[in-house]
Amino acid sequence: MKRPVNVTSRRTFLKQAGAAALTSSVLTAPSVAFSEAAAQTGSRDRGTPVQNRAPLAPNAFYTLPLGTVLPAGWLKEQLEIQAHGLGGHLDETWADVGPNSGWLGGTGESWERGPYFLDGLVPLAYLLDDSRLKAKAQKYIDWTLNNQSANGMMGPAGNDDWWPRIVMLKVLTQYQEATGDPRVIPFMERYYAFQYSQLPQRPLRDWGKFRWQDEALCVLWLYNRNGDPKLLDLVRLLHQQGFDWQANFADFQYTSMVTAEFIKLNQGGGLSDLALATHGVNNGQALKASPVWSLVSNSEKDRLGITHQLAMLDKYHGLPNGMFSCDEHLAGRNPSQGSELCTVVEMMYSLEQSLAILGDPALGDRLERIAYNALPGTFTDDMWAHQYNQQPNQVEVSLHRKPWTTDGPESNIYGLEPNFGCCTANLNQGWPKLAASLFMLSKDNGLVAAVYAPCEVKTIVRGVDVHVVEETEYPFRDTIRLTVNPAKPLAFPLRLRIPSWATDATVAVNGQLQPPPNAGSFARIDRTWKADDRVEIKLPMSPQISRWYNNSIAVERGPLVYSYGIGEGWLKWRDRGMTADWQVYPTSQWNYALRIDPNNVAASVRVTETPVAAGPFTRKGAPVKLEVTGKKLPGWFAEDGVANPVPPSPVKSAEPEEKVTLIPYGAAKLRITAFPALEE
Numbered sequence: 001m002k003r004p005v006n007v008t009s010r011r012t013f014l015k016q017a018g019a020a021a022l023t024s025s026v027l028t029a030p031s032v033a034f035s036e037a038a039a040q041t042g043s044r045d046r047g048t049p050v051q052n053r054a055p056l057a058p059n060a061f062y063t064l065p066l067g068t069v070l071p072a073g074w075l076k077e078q079l080e081i082q083a084h085g086l087g088g089h090l091d092e093t094w095a096d097v098g099p100n101s102g103w104l105g106g107t108g109e110s111w112e113r114g115p116y117f118l119d120g121l122v123p124l125a126y127l128l129d130d131s132r133l134k135a136k137a138q139k140y141i142d143w144t145l146n147n148q149s150a151n152g153m154m155g156p157a158g159n160d161d162w163w164p165r166i167v168m169l170k171v172l173t174q175y176q177e178a179t180g181d182p183r184v185i186p187f188m189e190r191y192y193a194f195q196y197s198q199l200p201q202r203p204l205r206d207w208g209k210f211r212w213q214d215e216a217l218c219v220l221w222l223y224n225r226n227g228d229p230k231l232l233d234l235v236r237l238l239h240q241q242g243f244d245w246q247a248n249f250a251d252f253q254y255t256s257m258v259t260a261e262f263i264k265l266n267q268g269g270g271l272s273d274l275a276l277a278t279h280g281v282n283n284g285q286a287l288k289a290s291p292v293w294s295l296v297s298n299s300e301k302d303r304l305g306i307t308h309q310l311a312m313l314d315k316y317h318g319l320p321n322g323m324f325s326c327d328e329h330l331a332g333r334n335p336s337q338g339s340e341l342c343t344v345v346e347m348m349y350s351l352e353q354s355l356a357i358l359g360d361p362a363l364g365d366r367l368e369r370i371a372y373n374a375l376p377g378t379f380t381d382d383m384w385a386h387q388y389n390q391q392p393n394q395v396e397v398s399l400h401r402k403p404w405t406t407d408g409p410e411s412n413i414y415g416l417e418p419n420f421g422c423c424t425a426n427l428n429q430g431w432p433k434l435a436a437s438l439f440m441l442s443k444d445n446g447l448v449a450a451v452y453a454p455c456e457v458k459t460i461v462r463g464v465d466v467h468v469v470e471e472t473e474y475p476f477r478d479t480i481r482l483t484v485n486p487a488k489p490l491a492f493p494l495r496l497r498i499p500s501w502a503t504d505a506t507v508a509v510n511g512q513l514q515p516p517p518n519a520g521s522f523a524r525i526d527r528t529w530k531a532d533d534r535v536e537i538k539l540p541m542s543p544q545i546s547r548w549y550n551n552s553i554a555v556e557r558g559p560l561v562y563s564y565g566i567g568e569g570w571l572k573w574r575d576r577g578m579t580a581d582w583q584v585y586p587t588s589q590w591n592y593a594l595r596i597d598p599n600n601v602a603a604s605v606r607v608t609e610t611p612v613a614a615g616p617f618t619r620k621g622a623p624v625k626l627e628v629t630g631k632k633l634p635g636w637f638a639e640d641g642v643a644n645p646v647p648p649s650p651v652k653s654a655e656p657e658e659k660v661t662l663i664p665y666g667a668a669k670l671r672i673t674a675f676p677a678l679e680e
């Protein structure tokens, strides 16, 4: 099988990076004993966020320290599935993060894969309080912390690229919040002093240049803890050397599918600015660039940058699952194009951080749309296999070259490392970071229910311990119950995100209805909270349709997008250690056009709810089904395993009317999501 070109170019890049070995000697730093006692130091402070220090602009909200928001209900079960699947066992079956990893001092993979794996393993371990996973993560962290060079450099000596270190810094900030390990802050101080001295001669390049904002976030994290003004100079230098995403989107040039020819992939253009500016994962990470920089610049224009960025990506590349197309460069709006899993989890992380900085409820809506559709849709039910690219209209999962812009033929199979192994390592951060972001602290020291899922919060508000329990089967049901338990009566504002689709939302406190909240806002409740106060939020979910490529329609209800679940025939392609690679072939026809009255969608859709049990994002366990009417459209078919572009709506069909059952997008591994609409 022909190796996909982009893989070759990225592997060549890795080799080149490896060849530029560091010459500086690596000190065997004295191993600092990290004891439980050390972990307890300052534990009182760890229940509440460190807020922005002057002269930074304040965040609207602050994410709570890792371990303060704990998953419950279906979300906890989802994290357990991940821990029992590839996410919790990857190092046992994949050499790239195994015992010979460069991030354990070995001679193996020494670039981004070790840090990627940890970026999700650390929150997974601490949110599940899982000692097996904590011990796994600790090995890489201890090696990293104990092997810093005398000059401050960190990481495998065989590779001096700034980029993978950015990911390790993301890991260390989370780990420090969860444990209070006293080694982390001095380690980061030494590293940043070194990097600041080196950047003028050895500036950010390729991945690091296009992902500078992820490092800026970590530098600001440290600045808020130690107040060293040199760190702000470092952030300014990263911004200056980094790609100007805001200018890129102010005059957005990439309004159609980016092809391999356009970026000159075969002539070594894989790491050109053109290729990197149109690269999906870079664009997902870049959504946080303007919000992060706005903390330094204090500019309203910067604060609004993300809204414009999303609008441009949606207008030219938007897909109904909440993503933009990127397989792996921007690929237009055809729902047969794909989105890379790394982009899914990176876009989620950008939205979590941007929601915190800006307090814009629309970012929470978008985060839920991706987390509750695109994320589960790209994994097998047991999370032992994943795709590189997922498609909204995904009619076959098999080896084919079409329709990817620059990716290879394995891109949509479910497996260990389809196409390229970045997603294999990076997939871990999706669910755990969502769980950690459900509740936040507002800058006026109140609590914010930012995103909804079952959880428990143990935090400190205005110096008082506050315990909140969120009981809900959201996003499958519309009711969310909070029990607020301050250690003593305490006045603070509680903000509740009211999604833009929730036009008939209600909020009650201890059974008393509050003034009707506005959709697309944060409802604010100011009161003196007492033990066992109860808040009930109802977000009635009525079916709606949205319009996509060629005027196609997608059916939604609340944060869930619904798909026709095509019959699935799973075929094992090959064993891969503890897991396997799978192809999936359709066992039913899928070429439906739907008849839905746009003026009365609810009348065209029959909703059936069944109990929410384990595995709600599986076909077997799908707790909500929608029944609609449709007709087959004989002229719409697949070629080379790919659905032809959805025919322009409205369409006519002489075929008989049928009942068509839709299930949540995440449950349907073969699916149609963007449908032609039948003429009225």
Ligand SMILES: [Zn+2]
Binding pocket: 340, 341, 342, 343, 421, 422, 423, 424, 426
């Ligand atoms: Zn990836």
